[in-house]
Amino acid sequence: MMKNSIIMLLCCVLYAQEEYFVTIPATSYSDWVYYSFSTHSVVLVDYPESSLEWDLAFQRKHIKTNSGLSGPGYGGAIVDSVGTLDSGAYTWIDHWTELNEVPDYGSGVNWLEDGIHNDFYDLTTHTFVEGIKNPALNSWGWFDETYVLNPTNYVMFVKAANGQDIVKFWAYNYYANGSGGNVSIRYQVGIDNPDADQCFGIPGDTNDDGIINVVDVVSTVNFILSDPSFSDDICLFDYNEDSIVNVVDIVGLVGFILGE
Incomplete structure (x- = not known):
């Protein structure tokens, strides 16, 4: 009781x-x-x-x-x-x-x-x-x-x-x-959010300022060196949208910035 x-x-x-x-x-x-x-x-x-x-x-x-x-x-x-x-x-x-x-x-x-x-x-x-x-x-x-x-x-x-x-x-x-x-x-x-899996922002634009530049590269590096598994904002760092944030996303960001 x-x-x-x-x-x-x-x-x-x-x-x-x-x-x-x-x-x-x-x-x-x-x-x-x-x-x-x-x-x-x-x-x-x-x-x-x-x-x-x-x-x-x-x-x-x-x-x-x-x-x-x-x-x-x-x-x-x-x-x-x-x-x-x-x-x-x-x-x-x-x-x-x-x-x-x-x-x-x-x-x-x-x-x-x-x-x-x-x-x-x-x-x-x-x-x-x-x-x-x-x-x-x-x-x-x-x-x-x-x-x-x-x-x-x-x-x-x-x-x-x-x-x-x-x-x-x-x-x-x-x-x-x-x-x-x-x-x-x-x-x-x-x-509960029925759209919880939706990414609100541009993948790679980590600070959500509408521009992908070197600031986003630095942010992605810092994100990887921290513990990204506990972040709700993973989609903004996941440039290639494979649900994993790693060096591949950094390479993709750099290539995008250089126009490759």
């Missing part, structure tokens, strides 16, 4: 460590608040368009992922509001506990990247202007005729900037602390 109780307690602790409740102070109509799944906190980012230090960004109702026009990351999001299409609304209210994998109804997972939308309110002109955000996460809530935001509670998953980590995501309150723009979110990390 005692053994079973300890096991149950341990499971509960591990589960709690994977789930987070956070309120984002995104009350500004012009500034974004950046959030990292790595640190589970708001982060200060000087140049978000070129930074991988953030995963989500918030401005009032609007939410960005580090993808597409928002940043250099391999993030994105999906929304599933209908489930298997044979029932009504598909929400986290009914499915948070049991749904722990990205829905795939046979056609693969279509991660949506950030793009331009025309519903950002300008306080100066009192008109709606262009802005960049994620189309999937845009459906997390809607304003009624009294300008009150109503959360949809739709099933959503977010992909982190690294393109590998998947997060179960629920934005459920817009009025935390008593005022609009204070967005309460609930999320759980550790969700």
Whole structure:
């Protein structure tokens, strides 16, 4: 009996460590608040368009992922509001506990990247202007005729900037602390990634700067001299894509740089 109780307690602790409740102070109509799944906190980012230090960004109702026009990351999001299409609304209210994998109804997972939308309110002109955000996460809530935001509670998953980590995501309150723009979110990390074997980047471009040069050769040498078996980034060092990083990849990199 005692053994079973300890096991149950341990499971509960591990589960709690994977789930987070956070309120984002995104009350500004012009500034974004950046959030990292790595640190589970708001982060200060000087140049978000070129930074991988953030995963989500918030401005009032609007939410960005580090993808597409928002940043250099391999993030994105999906929304599933209908489930298997044979029932009504598909929400986290009914499915948070049991749904722990990205829905795939046979056609693969279509991660949506950030793009331009025309519903950002300008306080100066009192008109709606262009802005960049994620189309999937845009459906997390809607304003009624009294300008009150109503959360949809739709099933959503977010992909982190690294393109590998998947997060179960629920934005459920817009009025935390008593005022609009204070967005309460609930999320759980550790969700299986159906695209885990995909290489997000160019093989050989070890620092992911879009250029293969001598810096990448040096990085590959250092990678081989370390212990690459424990790295999640092996695909960037595996120039010839044979799932092994060795001197053959260095020779290939040098040949590419020299134009051979």
